[in-house]
Amino acid sequence: MSAIAFIDSSKYPFLVDIDEFIEKKWPGLSLVELLLYNAAGILDKAIDNIKAIALGKTSLKHSEGTESEVISFYATMLLIALTGNKWLLDRACLHYAKRSAGSLIKEPPENIISIALALGVSISYSLSASPRIPINTRRGSVVYKELPYSLPVEQYLKYVGRIASDPKYCLVNQIISSGKAYIDKETLVRVLEERMFEYLREKFKPIEECPIQLRDVLEKVREALDKAGNVNVEYSLKSKEVHYINELYLGRISGKFIETAFPPCIMKILESLKKGENLSHGARFTLAAFLIKAGASIEEVLELFKHSPDFNEKIARYQIEHTAGLRGSRRSYMPYSCSKMKAAGLCPMEASCNVKNPIVAYKRNLSKIVGEKPRSPAKTSK
Ligand code: SF4
Numbered sequence: 001m002s003a004i005a006f007i008d009s010s011k012y013p014f015l016v017d018i019d020e021f022i023e024k025k026w027p028g029l030s031l032v033e034l035l036l037y038n039a040a041g042i043l044d045k046a047i048d049n050i051k052a053i054a055l056g057k058t059s060l061k062h063s064e065g066t067e068s069e070v071i072s073f074y075a076t077m078l079l080i081a082l083t084g085n086k087w088l089l090d091r092a093c094l095h096y097a098k099r100s101a102g103s104l105i106k107e108p109p110e111n112i113i114s115i116a117l118a119l120g121v122s123i124s125y126s127l128s129a130s131p132r133i134p135i136n137t138r139r140g141s142v143v144y145k146e147l148p149y150s151l152p153v154e155q156y157l158k159y160v161g162r163i164a165s166d167p168k169y170c171l172v173n174q175i176i177s178s179g180k181a182y183i184d185k186e187t188l189v190r191v192l193e194e195r196m197f198e199y200l201r202e203k204f205k206p207i208e209e210c211p212i213q214l215r216d217v218l219e220k221v222r223e224a225l226d227k228a229g230n231v232n233v234e235y236s237l238k239s240k241e242v243h244y245i246n247e248l249y250l251g252r253i254s255g256k257f258i259e260t261a262f263p264p265c266i267m268k269i270l271e272s273l274k275k276g277e278n279l280s281h282g283a284r285f286t287l288a289a290f291l292i293k294a295g296a297s298i299e300e301v302l303e304l305f306k307h308s309p310d311f312n313e314k315i316a317r318y319q320i321e322h323t324a325g326l327r328g329s330r331r332s333y334m335p336y337s338c339s340k341m342k343a344a345g346l347c348p349m350e351a352s353c354n355v356k357n358p359i360v361a362y363k364r365n366l367s368k369i370v371g372e373k374p375r376s377p378a379k380t381s382k
Helices: 018-025 031-036 039-055 066-083 086-104 109-118 153-159 185-203 212-228 237-249 264-274 281-293 298-305 313-323 338-343 358-370
Strands: 132-138 141-146 149-152 175-177 180-183
Touching: 018 031, 018 066, 031 039, 031 066, 031 212, 039 066, 039 086, 039 212, 066 086, 066 212, 086 185, 109 185, 149 153, 149 185, 153 180, 153 185, 180 185, 264 281, 264 298, 264 358, 281 298, 281 313, 281 358, 298 313
Parallel strands: none
Antiparallel strands: 132 141, 149 180, 175 180
């Protein structure tokens, strides 16, 4: 790889050293002073950004010019950090990570490698020596998928983050050779999106105490958010949970589940397991399948099964991975249907929850909390 990387800072503003940047453009001033003076409309732009992020109205568009983009990004993140609101901060990190990933996918290899390096990820690129996977045939010729990017396995595992339990990104489904994971551009960019999200979360933490000179500025942010409706910087714990569940429900967070939305049958099995009772095969299977469909990671399910009196990590891991479709037939199983649960004595309800499968009851319960229609569960094979 000999081409020189050229990184457009407006697309990855978080990689810019803001102090150096301001010193070059506005010598002697700080970001706080620029906000106080609303220099170049920076405060107005930041407030617009915050409203859009809070209301989920953000798009992948960038504003005009590197200078405006970099400064408005830092002003936006500083003001959100000053609200002390973790939910809003996470939402902003998610937005900027997604937006940058949308740009990253269009970048040439030398830029991707350089951006990854700035994020602490060492990537190699080689088209000539890359593994190829046959995926189709066309006019008698085999069509291959190239895997020109590689990174050390330990880095892949470290940065795959929240999507580690997704079969598309989990390590067992990648090509591994000499301690490296070989992946295509789409997979790499998705992993780097996770890395950008974590990078932003590390960089911007909630600031509990607002500096006196910025109190009026922060008040303007609060007023703007109040006027926007449905948004209040002082979220109660409950409303934060609702937004979190919303993200979970929409599939934006993986590897997590909400126990309070579990139907009675699953709660009963889970309680028995936590008490150290020996579960039947049907109860174990349906609990594992349910948790995986609800978004739990393999590690989380494994952790729960450690309560089982006959727990054997190797066997339990194999069975959970098999249920998740990562082994054997590679089919991801649904939990038992309600009628099968009743027949197996696993349904504690006299009547019924008016669903055909416990996972549908879970989605319905989540949807009641977030006030949206449930999405169909994934296709079943059991
Ligand atoms: S009706 Fe279905 S979802 Fe409800 S408790 Fe029974 S098995 Fe579970």
